[in-house]
Amino acid sequence: xxxxxxxxxxxxxxxxxxxxxxxxxxxxxxxxxxxxxxxxxxxxxxxxxxxxxxxxxxxxxxxxxxxxxxxxxxxxxxxxxxxxxxxxxxxxxxxxxxxxxxxxxxx
Amino acid sequence: xxxxxxxxxxxxxxxxxxxxxxxxxxxxxxxxxxxxxxxxxxxxxxxxxxxxxxxxxxxxxxxxxxxxxxxxxxxxxxxxxxxxxxxxxxxxxxxxxxxxxxxxxxx
DNA sequence: TTCGATTATTCCTTGACAGGAATATTCCTT
DNA sequence: AAGGAATATTCCTGTCAAGGAATAATCGAA
Numbered sequence: 001x002x003x004x005x006x007x008x009x010x011x012x013x014x015x016x017x018x019x020x021x022x023x024x025x026x027x028x029x030x031x032x033x034x035x036x037x038x039x040x041x042x043x044x045x046x047x048x049x050x051x052x053x054x055x056x057x058x059x060x061x062x063x064x065x066x067x068x069x070x071x072x073x074x075x076x077x078x079x080x081x082x083x084x085x086x087x088x089x090x091x092x093x094x095x096x097x098x099x100x101x102x103x104x105x106x107x
Numbered sequence: 108x109x110x111x112x113x114x115x116x117x118x119x120x121x122x123x124x125x126x127x128x129x130x131x132x133x134x135x136x137x138x139x140x141x142x143x144x145x146x147x148x149x150x151x152x153x154x155x156x157x158x159x160x161x162x163x164x165x166x167x168x169x170x171x172x173x174x175x176x177x178x179x180x181x182x183x184x185x186x187x188x189x190x191x192x193x194x195x196x197x198x199x200x201x202x203x204x205x206x207x208x209x210x211x212x213x214x
Numbered sequence: 215t216t217c218g219a220t221t222a223t224t225c226c227t228t229g230a231c232a233g234g235a236a237t238a239t240t241c242c243t244t
Numbered sequence: 245a246a247g248g249a250a251t252a253t254t255c256c257t258g259t260c261a262a263g264g265a266a267t268a269a270t271c272g273a274a
Contacts, residue, residue, distance in 0.1 A: 007117035011262080015110045022190065028221055041263060043222050062220050062271055070194030073187060080184050083129065087177030118232080135251055148233065150252050169241055169250050
């Protein structure tokens with residue numbers, strides 16, 4: 001996982017675009033319509049998404065269909081894997097120890 | 108999943124902080140040392156992470172231990188779940204159709 | 215080849231945010 | 245109470261990215 005990908009997703013309009021694209025490829029115009037965003041901004045946002053390979057283009061005549069690419073999401077998934085132990089194991093020795101300290105102090 | 112959480116993670120120093128905190132709670136000073144970042148910046152970044160609840164504080168005397176909270180990562184995981192079908196099923200009718208169109212045109 | 219539709223690009227302005235420096239705050243120790 | 249260590253906050257500055265407006269580029273159809 002890398003900050004650049006996260007940064008691309010962090011912008012609200014782009015995030016929404018990804019949500020829309022989940023259901024299938026869309027053209028620039030369709031995205032602009034659904035998002036209530038002007039076409040040039042949509043093109044710019046798509047460019048950003050494309051640079052981090054979240055999206056790919058499929059030209060079809062006049063139109064350009066944008067489609068999600070699975071890789072970045074797989075990467076996020078792999079990254080999250082490295083955190084799974086955090087919420088699956090309730091051991092967390094030091095954390096418990098510190099919490100205990102805190103509770104004692106709050107008495 | 109929400110853009111605010113992604114935005115917090117998208118900043119490179121904060122991303123690195125999260126990586127370091129994966130192994131357990133750390134104080135502000137320890138983070139500053141390991142990241143080669145000045146203490147005030149570390150405090151500021153931690154504030155951002157705290158606001159989106161990626162991190163919680165555990166005061167211990169003079170020091171403040173910062174610790175990852177599992178919820179945001181669980182949320183990311185849930186969000187990714189909604190994409191899993193995308194890379195698990197290779198059907199994707201429309202996508203295939205468009206790719207086919209493209210290939211034909213490139214002849 | 216000209217027109218219309220679709221999409222991309224450029225230029226400009228504005229706002230948000232990260233870093234630096236200085237200072238304030240908190241809490242322990244003596 | 246005073247001093248020192250750890251951390252937070254404030255103020256300032258520069259940079260970057262998003263939005264608006266205008267325009268360019270691309271492509272099919274007549």
